[in-house]
Amino acid sequence: MGRRKGADMGRLEGKAALVTGGSGGIGSATLRRFAREGAALVCADLQQESGEKLVAELNAGGARAVFRRCDVGDFDQVQAAVETTVSEFGRIDILFNNAASSSGGYTADLDLEEWDRSLRVMLSAALYGMKAAIPHMERQGGGSIVSTSSIYGLVANPGIAPYCTAKAGLINLTRTAAVEYGRKNIRVNAICPGVVETPMFDAVLSMGLKSREQVADMHALGRTIQPEEIADLVLFLASDESSAITGQAIVIDGGLLSSCDLTGTPPAA
Numbered sequence: 001m002g003r004r005k006g007a008d009m010g011r012l013e014g015k016a017a018l019v020t021g022g023s024g025g026i027g028s029a030t031l032r033r034f035a036r037e038g039a040a041l042v043c044a045d046l047q048q049e050s051g052e053k054l055v056a057e058l059n060a061g062g063a064r065a066v067f068r069r070c071d072v073g074d075f076d077q078v079q080a081a082v083e084t085t086v087s088e089f090g091r092i093d094i095l096f097n098n099a100a101s102s103s104g105g106y107t108a109d110l111d112l113e114e115w116d117r118s119l120r121v122m123l124s125a126a127l128y129g130m131k132a133a134i135p136h137m138e139r140q141g142g143g144s145i146v147s148t149s150s151i152y153g154l155v156a157n158p159g160i161a162p163y164c165t166a167k168a169g170l171i172n173l174t175r176t177a178a179v180e181y182g183r184k185n186i187r188v189n190a191i192c193p194g195v196v197e198t199p200m201f202d203a204v205l206s207m208g209l210k211s212r213e214q215v216a217d218m219h220a221l222g223r224t225i226q227p228e229e230i231a232d233l234v235l236f237l238a239s240d241e242s243s244a245i246t247g248q249a250i251v252i253d254g255g256l257l258s259s260c261d262l263t264g265t266p267p268a269a
């Protein structure tokens with residue numbers, strides 16, 4: 001438990017990881033980071049073309065990676081992705097529940113079928129992954145599960161109730177699984193990113209309500225976040241370096257939520 005690898009070894013050497021939403025911005029940055037640290041990888045996503053291209057790139061760089069097309073809103077497909085990880089690499093040490101898609105609208109106007117779909121893809125999907133992976137992790141003697149929540153698991157934005165609700169639910173699913181399986185050496189954590197420069201943020205900007213500069217200015221750091229910075233946190237949580245951390249929802253937002261400026265006083269020059 002918590003044993004450190006030698007300094008000359010990758011931080012995930014000997015481990016196998018399943019990343020959902022692996023074809024997207026945060027997922028692909030994480031797979032690249034994991035590959036550099038020696039993990040064997042399964043990229044699971046609906047987007048086959050970009051996923052297969054990424055996996056080819058990782059394998060050309062010396063990694064062991066496979067793509068598995070998977071709709072995370074379907075338990076059987078998530079279970080199949082977990083089984084692919086185990087059949088390809090003999091184990092599953094890291095599960096990164098990261099896929100998401102959602103539509104919006106004011107709460108009273110939400111389409112009920114779309115509400116159900118969004119919660120399945122963004123909340124139930126994490127449960128599906130846990131349900132399929134935890135028995136393998138128990139048999140292996142441990143594992144690390146990380147789920148991508150959001151600052152919108154902690155605060156709200158008008159017009160995205162399914163997103164905010166699912167991301168909040170993920171945080172307490174994370175805590176619950178952490179207290180249930182901690183003694184099996186399975187750690188369960190969530191990350192709460194702020195504004196990350198991925199296609200998802202591009203979609204927000206395309207609404208034309210706030211500019212990139214306006215959004216950047218809302219942050220203590222005066223800038224948004226790069227997917228590689230999220231990947232560094234996921235790597236830490238996936239690796240043995242975070243061996244005492246479980247049940248947490250870690251905010252990584254460049255100081256966005258730290259701000260509530262009432263006076264208009266500018267930051268230090």
Ligand SMILES: NC(=O)c1ccc[n+]([C@@H]2O[C@H](COP(=O)([O-])OP(=O)(O)OC[C@H]3O[C@@H](n4cnc5c(N)ncnc54)[C@H](O)[C@@H]3O)[C@@H](O)[C@H]2O)c1
Nearest residue numbers: 021023024025026046071072099100150193195196198200
């Ligand atoms: N970008 C941000 O600012 C931001 C902020 C906070 C949290 N997040 C979260 O980070 C995670 C990754 O998002 P991203 O920013 O990389 O966006 P992205 O759009 O680049 O990636 C999302 C990926 O999920 C995949 N996906 C969507 N529905 C799926 C399904 N049903 N089954 C399988 N795959 C599916 C998409 O194909 C895509 O590859 C999401 O959970 C998102 O909510 C993003």
